Amino acid sequence: MSTAETKAQTVKERAGYALNNEFLRNAVKFTTERLRLGKKLASEEHGNWDAWRERGRQIRLHTIAHLDYYLNEFAEQARANGAHVHFAETAEEAVAISLQIAEHKSAKSVVKSKSMVSEELHLNKALDSIGVEAVETDLGEYIIQLADETPSHIIIPAIHKNRYQIAELLSAEAGEALPPDTAIMAGFVRMKLREKFLEADIGMTGCNFAIAETGSMVLFENEGNARMVTTVPKTQITLMGMERIIPSWSDLEVMATLLPRSATGQKLTVYMSGISGPKRELDADGPDEMHIIIIDNGRSLQLGDPEFQELLNCIRCGACLNACPVYRHIGGHAYGGTYSGPIGAVLTPALNKNVAEWDDIANASSLCGACYEACPVKIPLHDMLVSLRRRKIEAGRGDKLEAMGMKGFSAVMGNAKRYRSVVSLGKWGQKLVVRGGEIRTRIGPLKGWNSYRVTPSLPKHSFRDRWPEMEQDIRRTSGTMDPVIADRLRERLRMQKSGKGENAHD
Amino acid sequence: MFVTCLSDALFPRVAESMARLLARYGVQLEFPEIQTCCGQPAYNSGYWEEARISARTILDAFDDSDFVVSPSGSCTYMIHHYPDLFKDDPVYLDKAKALQSKCYEFTQFLVDVLGVTDVGAVYPHKVTYHPSCHGSRLLGVKDEPMKLLSHVKGLELVPLPFAEDCCGFGGTFAVKMADISGAMVTEKSDHVLETEASVLVGLDMACLMNIAGNLRHRGEKVQVKHLAELLYEGVSVHEHS
Numbered sequence: 001m002s003t004a005e006t007k008a009q010t011v012k013e014r015a016g017y018a019l020n021n022e023f024l025r026n027a028v029k030f031t032t033e034r035l036r037l038g039k040k041l042a043s044e045e046h047g048n049w050d051a052w053r054e055r056g057r058q059i060r061l062h063t064i065a066h067l068d069y070y071l072n073e074f075a076e077q078a079r080a081n082g083a084h085v086h087f088a089e090t091a092e093e094a095v096a097i098s099l100q101i102a103e104h105k106s107a108k109s110v111v112k113s114k115s116m117v118s119e120e121l122h123l124n125k126a127l128d129s130i131g132v133e134a135v136e137t138d139l140g141e142y143i144i145q146l147a148d149e150t151p152s153h154i155i156i157p158a159i160h161k162n163r164y165q166i167a168e169l170l171s172a173e174a175g176e177a178l179p180p181d182t183a184i185m186a187g188f189v190r191m192k193l194r195e196k197f198l199e200a201d202i203g204m205t206g207c208n209f210a211i212a213e214t215g216s217m218v219l220f221e222n223e224g225n226a227r228m229v230t231t232v233p234k235t236q237i238t239l240m241g242m243e244r245i246i247p248s249w250s251d252l253e254v255m256a257t258l259l260p261r262s263a264t265g266q267k268l269t270v271y272m273s274g275i276s277g278p279k280r281e282l283d284a285d286g287p288d289e290m291h292i293i294i295i296d297n298g299r300s301l302q303l304g305d306p307e308f309q310e311l312l313n314c315i316r317c318g319a320c321l322n323a324c325p326v327y328r329h330i331g332g333h334a335y336g337g338t339y340s341g342p343i344g345a346v347l348t349p350a351l352n353k354n355v356a357e358w359d360d361i362a363n364a365s366s367l368c369g370a371c372y373e374a375c376p377v378k379i380p381l382h383d384m385l386v387s388l389r390r391r392k393i394e395a396g397r398g399d400k401l402e403a404m405g406m407k408g409f410s411a412v413m414g415n416a417k418r419y420r421s422v423v424s425l426g427k428w429g430q431k432l433v434v435r436g437g438e439i440r441t442r443i444g445p446l447k448g449w450n451s452y453r454v455t456p457s458l459p460k461h462s463f464r465d466r467w468p469e470m471e472q473d474i475r476r477t478s479g480t481m482d483p484v485i486a487d488r489l490r491e492r493l494r495m496q497k498s499g500k501g502e503n504a505h506d
Numbered sequence: 507m508f509v510t511c512l513s514d515a516l517f518p519r520v521a522e523s524m525a526r527l528l529a530r531y532g533v534q535l536e537f538p539e540i541q542t543c544c545g546q547p548a549y550n551s552g553y554w555e556e557a558r559i560s561a562r563t564i565l566d567a568f569d570d571s572d573f574v575v576s577p578s579g580s581c582t583y584m585i586h587h588y589p590d591l592f593k594d595d596p597v598y599l600d601k602a603k604a605l606q607s608k609c610y611e612f613t614q615f616l617v618d619v620l621g622v623t624d625v626g627a628v629y630p631h632k633v634t635y636h637p638s639c640h641g642s643r644l645l646g647v648k649d650e651p652m653k654l655l656s657h658v659k660g661l662e663l664v665p666l667p668f669a670e671d672c673c674g675f676g677g678t679f680a681v682k683m684a685d686i687s688g689a690m691v692t693e694k695s696d697h698v699l700e701t702e703a704s705v706l707v708g709l710d711m712a713c714l715m716n717i718a719g720n721l722r723h724r725g726e727k728v729q730v731k732h733l734a735e736l737l738y739e740g741v742s743v744h745e746h747s
Contacts, residue, residue, distance in 0.1 A: 015686050325672045329689040364683060366676025366690070367550055368639035389552030398552070402678075406553040413511070413542040413560035423515045438722065448684025452691060453719030456516055463509050463518035467537045470522060474529045481532025485620050492619050493572055496607045 011360045014334040027162045028152075028331045035156070036322040038265020039374070046261065056258045057377045059251045060313035067303065067312075070212040070245045071294065077215025081277030083290040087242075091121045094295045098123060098204075098237060101291055102132050105235050107201035111193075113219070113226035114138040115206025116154060116316060117239045117295055119338045120351075123204075134204075135196045137225040139189055146173055152332030152340060154318040155263050160331045193225065203233035203287065207240040208316070209255055213248045216276040217292070220259060220269040230275055236287035238275075242294050243312040255315060258376035262317040298351030307387040308350050313377045314343055320371035320381060326364055335361055342371035342381045349388055356397050362388035420464065427458050507535055508564065508576040508609065510711075511543040517711045523738035524577045524612050530741075531620055538567035544584040549591065551678050558591060558598075565592075565601040573619065574609040577734055578710050579641020582611040586645075611641055612734055613650035613709060623653040627740025630660030634703035635733075636694070636717065638710035639672050651709060651733055658740055664701040668693075675716040691720045698728060705729045707736050 018024055043049040063070055075085045088094035098121075102110065110127060112118065112134055124134040124145070136145040140158040144151055146169045151157030158166065167180035174188055205226055209218040217238055219226045230236055246255060260266040279286030302308045321327045321341030332340030337348030337358070345365060349358035362385050371381040392398060412422050433441045439455040446455060481489075509521040525535055541564055545557035565588065568574045576582045588602035616622050635655065641647045655663050674680065674690025694717055698706050706721075706728055708714045718730035731739075 012683065012685075015683070019685055019689055325674070325690055326683075326686055328671075329686055329693075363679070364686065366639075366672045366674060366679045366687070368672035368676065369643045370639070370670070370672065373643050386550055386552065389550070390554055391552070393552040393554075402551065403553070406548050406551065406556045409543075409548055410553075410556035410559040413545070414563065416540045416542050416563060419511070419542045426515075445681060448681050448688075449719075450723075451684060452688035452723060453716065454722045455719060456715060458515060459518060461518065463514040463521045464537070464539060466518060466522070467539075470525065471535070471537070474525060474535065478529040479532050485531055485622075488619065488621050489572075499607065 011334060011336060011364045014336055015330040015364065018330040018334050023162055023165070024160045024331050025329060027160055029328055030162075031156060031159045032322040032328055035264060036319075036374070039262055039319055039322065040265075042261040042265040042267065046257070052254060052257055053376055053378055055254050056315075057313065059246060059254055060315070060377050061310070063245055063247060063251075064243060064303070064309060064312045067243065067245065070247055071242060073212040074210055074215055074245055075294070077213065078277070078292055079215070081215050082280075083215070083277050083292050086291060086293045087296075088293055089296045091295070091297045094239070094293050094297070095121050095123060095126045097291075097293055098239075099126060099130055101235065101237060102127065102202060103130065105201055105289075107132050107235070109133040109135065109196070109200045110202040110204050111135050111137050111196050111200040111229050111233065112141075113203075113205040113221065113229040114141045114151075114157065115204070115239050116151070116338065117206055117241050118204065119151060120297060121239070121295075123239075135193070135200070137193050137196065137223075137229060138221075139186060139223060142189055142193070143169060146170070150333070150338065153321055154316050154339065154341070154343070156318070160333070197225075197228045197232050200229075200233045202235045202237060203229035203231075204237045204239065205229055207238050207244050208259065209246050209252060210240055210244045211247075211249055211252060211274070212245055214276055216274050218252060219273045219275070220256075220271075221273075222264075222266075222270040224271055227271055227273055230273065230287070231285045234288050236278065236290045238290070238292045240292060240294050242296050242299050243314075259315055259317050262315075262319040262374070262376040298353065301353060302350055308346075308384060310379050311347060311350055311384065313379055314347070315377060316343075317376060319374040319376060323370040323374035324365075325368060325370060326366065330364070335364070337361075342385070343379075346381055346384045346388065354388070354391060354395075356392075359388075359392050359397055362392070420462075423458065423462055427460070430457050507537050508541060508544075508568065508574050508581070509537065510576055510578045510581045512711050512715070513577050516715070517732070520577050520711055520732040520735055523732070523734040524575070527616070527625060527734060527738050527741070528575065530625075531622065533620070536571065538571075541567040544581045545591075546581065546584045547677050549584065549587065550676075554591060558595075561588060561591060562598065565598055565605060568605055568608075569601065572608065573615065574605065575612055575615045576609065577612045577732060578712070579611045579638055579645050579647050580710050580712060582609055582614075583640045583645045585609045611645060611647050611709065613654060614645075614647055617650040617653055624657035625654065625737050625741055627657075627737050628659040628743060629736060629740035631705050632662045632664055632701075632703045633705045633707055633736070634664045634666045634698060634701040635669070636666055636673065636698075636706060636708045636713065637669055638708055638713045639670075641709050642670070647709065651707075654733065654737065655707070658737070661740075664703050666706075667697045667700055669697075673713045673717050675713050677712075680716065688720075691716055695720045695724065695726070699726065703728065705731060705736065707731050707733050709733055 078085050086097050127134045136142045143158040153159040163180040171178045207217045208220045260269045278290040324342050327341040335344045339347045345361045365385050367382050369382045433439050434457040442450045513521045543560045545560035549557035592598040592602045673694040674687040680687040714730050
């Protein structure tokens with residue numbers, strides 16, 4: 001990527017770039033708002049959304065718990081269908097396999113339908129290095145490729161661009177000024193890509209779901225380009241994360257209900273294609289040769305990890321990005337990795353063995369839980385972010401000053417008397433900075449906070465200072481308990497003790 | 507009463523309003539003084555050992571209480587993390603499970619446990635409500651405050667646009683990622699101002715301190731209150747007039 005924000009080393013610096021870019025923030029807000037409203041309406045209209053989320057979660061939990069079994073079944077079935085199945089442990093291996101196929105076919109050009117795994121592998125650059133032209137054919141991804149950037153959203157890669165910026169990019173490609181009119185711009189891309197489809201030697205796609213029982217791949221798309229990519233070129237390559245599996249076509253029904261509604265608010269995408277192997281004798285079209293590359297690249301590290309295994313349940317709908325109030329303000333590039341938003345903040349460090357380089361993105365969250373609420377398979381991303389922070393501290397990579405602060409925190413909070421004397425001390429100390437009951441100084445730890453806010457001062461008496469007197473007063477004036485309320489309390493107490501209280505389930 | 511360190515030290519009127527409201531229904535209140543902080547700042551930052559030291563004061567404080575009530579959804583939800591936090595400590599694990607089954611956020615206790623939806627308050631003002639994330643999303647407190655507000659006489663409730671969006675507080679997030687947090691709270695305040703309400707009400711003083719701090723910083727006059735304060739004020743005015 002060539003843009004300034006990715007040269008910045010920390011999430012804070014990268015976010016700073018986004019926060020100062022009004023175009024970017026408005027473009028991201030505009031589209032995420034549209035998508036999350038769409039999802040809200042679609043899930044409400046569905047009627048039993050939470051029950052289906054739970055079904056989806058159970059399917060994913062089961063599949064991942066038995067991933068070795070289903071991967072074997074998938075590979076056997078796909079081979080029986082006539083596809084070549086390759087397993088790649090690392091990104092490098094997956095790239096090497098792809099390049100070998102391209103060289104073996106003496107390919108000059110590859111048409112691609114969007115694949116986040118391909119982004120993970122930085123495959124376009126690798127293909128370019130052996131003289132193979134890779135052309136992205138999803139409209140958004142095509143725009144990003146022209147801009148020489150990376151996707152800033154899992155399903156809307158060009159979400160950070162507005163139509164005027166897009167018109168500029170397309171005009172440069174067209175050699176003439178195109179108006180910022182969606183229909184005209186899409187028409188130009190359509191015409192341009194039609195040539196590319198026809199001359200391509202290889203078609204390359206990702207994979208939304210892989211069906212173990214028949215060795216089939218399922219693609220969800222709205223533009224029809226994935227169908228072109230999978231039928232026109234003579235050779236077809238599917239890149240697939242090893243966790244994309246679901247056991248059966250009946251499980252797909254649940255996923256096909258959850259994915260489009262969560263992603264865009266659609267009941268179903270315009271095209272949903274199931275592909276089982278290369279062209280057969282009676283088929284009118286389709287590739288002569290088909291390769292499926294199943295990629296690990298850090299995924300299997302999550303297997304058996306009680307805090308992170310559920311990450312593999314993700315169906316890449318992007319709903320957590322659209323719901324995230326942090327993503328809304330900083331966009332996807334600020335996260336620094338292939339995957340952005342809440343899922344990216346957890347997935348990127350997890351796939352990269354929790355190395356120190358990715359420590360800071362777990363801090364780019366207020367832990368509001370909007371991601372968890374939006375997730376169609378209920379991945380507890382907010383808890384995972386806390387786990388990442390804890391692992392960093394346990395690995396001894398915490399900030400020294402913060403560690404001292406936390407030691408101080410526990411020393412004070414571990415004992416109510418000490419806590420009370422610190423609050424009293426604070427009342428004396430704050431006299432230096434309080435003006436009219438407020439603190440506005442921007443020194444020390446208050447710098448960031450007070451740049452946007454004022455801080456209230458400690459009142460003369462804390463609650464615990466006042467309680468003895470208040471308690472006397474309350475006892476004097478307290479009402480008598482209504483027998484109905486007394487009954488309710490007794491019933492509640494009984495429920496609590498038998499473990500049936502409403503709080504017991506959590 | 508689990509009053510929370512924030513309400514104890516900075517916003518004693520919130521805990522007092524909660525106490526005085528509950529006392530009206532004959533609830534016998536205690537304030538075990540050994541309680542300090544739920545430990546959330548340390549827990550969320552990854553310092554679980556430090557969080558445990560602070561959390562033990564909460565676990566020790568309420569052994570003898572039948573019900574534990576708190577004026578914060580976020581601090582109440584923190585108690586739900588205790589069984590995980592103390593999973594390797596059998597003594598405190600038992601205490602954690604016991605506390606989890608008997609702790610309630612203020613409106614949960616008032617509405618769901620006591621069955622009170624009309625406290626008899628009068629509050630003739632235009633009010634908007636911010637549902638704090640941990641209370642509404644994770645603890646599931648959504649209808650309770652609405653029921654209470656809908657019964658306040660004279661109160662005009664105006665919906666807050668994008669109400670469910672986080673205000674940007676997030677504990678240490680507001681310090682570590684000050685500019686992102688600043689952008690979030692600025693947008694939240696914009697939405698509050700859009701409603702033209704004279705009062706913003708909520709259930710978590712941390713979030714309200716954040717939003718109020720930004721509104722004051724901008725010189726805005728909107729009052730910011732905890733729902734317990736609003737209700738108690740509404741009851742007191744009513745009775746003294």
